[in-house]
Amino acid sequence: MKKLFSFLLVISLCSWGAVSSAQDAAMIEAAKREGKVAWYTSLALPSSTALAHLFMNKYKGIEVEVHRSGSQRVLQRVMQEASAGIKNVDVSHTSDGGHFVLLKDKGLLMKYIPKGVEGFPEGFKDKEGFYYGMRATLSVIAHNPKIVSEKEAPKSWKELLDPKWRGKMVTAHPGYSGIIMTHVLALVNLYGWDYFKELANNKLHVVQSANDPAGVVASGERAVGANGAEYFYYKTMKQGNPIKIIYPKEGVPLVVSPTAIAKDAPHPNASKLFTDFIFTKEAQQMLADKEGLYTGHPGVTYPKDKPQLKDLKLLAADPAELEKKNAEIKKKFVEFFGA
């Protein structure tokens, strides 16, 4: 009897496996017939191109069109197309969790639970199954050690308010970047709007993307980055540029960047295949190793020279709050920084 039971179990497991791989094969076939997937993404251009190529090498014949722009621009594109009735976007991915609350509310997302996300932490998953955190990064302070020694360098968000940094800092823009949108919300919750009002007195150089401060600091155009995507600072540093990253003790804004499939995706199967692929260990490990990102995948390991998330005090943002305060944050920021 026991034998019979285990026999049945084996049979059923095998057939389950067979069914599942048959489903996979069917999906791959369908995806190949569709031939491509249009990916509107805010992941840094070199990183998103690398991920797309990894996918294209695995699934020959399916092209990933990478349309990279800032989070807020990605949302603008998606909404403008929706309002004109254009169906072009397949998968959208930004660093502003609020966007996905909005898109879900407007009925623009397809419900799809990617394979393998069960083990991801809660902050990476939408309860109703519409969007999932593809990657995470931090917003940090950075400085150019050739200009500012490690001893002098600012160690905390509050130190950036010191007038000695006047004219020496760069900030990215919440009207462009989801990472900075999340950053501003986190620090406003920590210190109130007065923090940014005071910071603006230090005459910051205003760039758009959260990736741009890395280049600005590395070239020495400004000595200190008052914020910016940690993964891009890290990548730029690894390429041999003079950059030091500081993880402030007061707390580091954690930015989880979701991905979702559009409800009217013109290539639904390719979108699902691509989304599944994004959450495989292979892809997530690549993002960690090559691009310096954090992920929600429990099995992924990180470079030794990066701090573990559990060792940092993290400031997490609530997507619903991000969505609610989006307009206010953009408006206030422009008011303080001029543009």
Add this chain to the structure above:
Amino acid sequence: MRFSGVEAVGRLRAGSWRGFKALDPTLPVWVGAALFLVFLMVLPLGWIFVASLKGEEGFTLTGYSQVFTESAFLKAIWNTLIISFWVGVIAVLIGSLLGWLVTRTDLPCKKMVRALVMASFVTPPFLGAFAWTLLAGPNAGLLNKLYRSLTGSEEALFNIFTMEGLIFVMALYSFPYVFSMIANVCELISSDLEDAANILGASKLRVALTVTLPLTAPALVGGFILAFLHSLSLFGAPAILGLPAGLHTITTQIWALFQYPPRLDLAAAFSVPLLVATMLLIALQKKILGRRGYSTVGGKGGQRRLVQLGIFRLPVFALVLGIIALSVFLPYWILLKAALAKAWAQPLTWDNFTLENFKFAFFQYGDTQAAILNTFKLGILTATVGTVVAALIAYITNRQLLWGARYLTFFALAPLVVPGIVLAVGLFLAYARPPFVLYGTIWILFIAYLTKEMPIGFSQAETTFKSIHPELEDAGRILGANRLGVLRDVTAPLARAGLIATWCFIFIGVIRELSASILLFTPKSKVVSVVIFDLKEEGQIGVIAVLGILLLLVSFLVILAVQWAARGEILATRE
């Protein structure tokens, strides 16, 4: 229906509506071209006015009141006026100096100077602005670094991310407009008056200031207005240099209003003052140029003697090269360096050398391939259709083929007063909703470019037809060909060189267009200028440099090809 030859010619020349209607089976072509033109202009502009007045329910003026009371908007208007004013002044100084030098003095290498001014003209201002961020960023900018290492100073020589910096860069790419106006006028002024002053004992400087200058005054004012208008409508340069310093202009503000959640009503309301300002300025320019005329200038009768620069010849030449260095040599050099370097701010040593940027731009980043394809498709398409339409319209107005032909001139030139970004607002309103959904395709860009380039195409074509006497056509008509046949077989071949030049102007205008494209593209219909702007926002310096060089190379190749193709004819028509 038979006429004697003389009668037919007489009727054709007079081109009266009635006579024409009875005669010509090709009428639909002319009427069609005219209606197409009117449609092209009226739809977007009409939409702007409607949208600017539209509230949640019914019509309202709240859009306007918000635009004219909120301090951020007022600041943007004020910034724009200040910037454009100074750009106009500096462009007139540089443009008239250079224009006078190459036409009326014995400056060496004039042909080369002209070609280099042409190069400044062809360089997209957003690309120049980008190059100047690398040259004169206050800390990493290479010129500032050089200055520090030479003087030991701590301070920067020049911060490009300021209003002064923005004015400086915009003036560098606006002066060619003044240059061409002044050069044209100076070529026509005869030396008689200057000689008279000379004989009466005035010094060269005095002659230049008291005789030549007043003679060219209308052109100077006209040039100022042209440069002012040009800088009013620029988007890329203010976005690249102004925004980092917290400076908004009208164009960047309109662009910002398109971001989510879009405020199309405000964008439309904000477009109207820009539109009105340009209209007033154009009217003013017309009035000034029209009233003063060039009564002493007219004709090529008098002799034109060149002013001898004497011992100043070489210093002046060095000055000219210095100016050109700012608009062409230095920016091109830094673009090349950035394209080939791993770290643009470091010296270009073997260790720092890479072809990765080229590889990434052309082979890895899918967007660029699609964008390059779109750009050239649009360039060729717009230039071809634009040349045909401009030629038809110019032909109608020049030969007075239709009643109201004069008003067609107005419509063909109307886009002059419509800054690219305002046109884009109108086109977005007109074509991003049923029944005409062109948004999302390259066709909305095609319409934008066609509209925007129409004035240049039209004026080119018009000049061309003016130089071709109707008697050849009359001969063709008498021999039984219809209007279109004559146009195809007689006039077009004669006008070939001029039409090729028209094509070339439109093509170059299209491939560098940013201010309208930035509101009208979708990820599916990107063009190179938009990709460059996107990359700029992310700080992908090497890849931008590669694409910038590509744009410049193609522009120069087109110019060279056209000069080569039209060589014979251009010489022939000159003589």
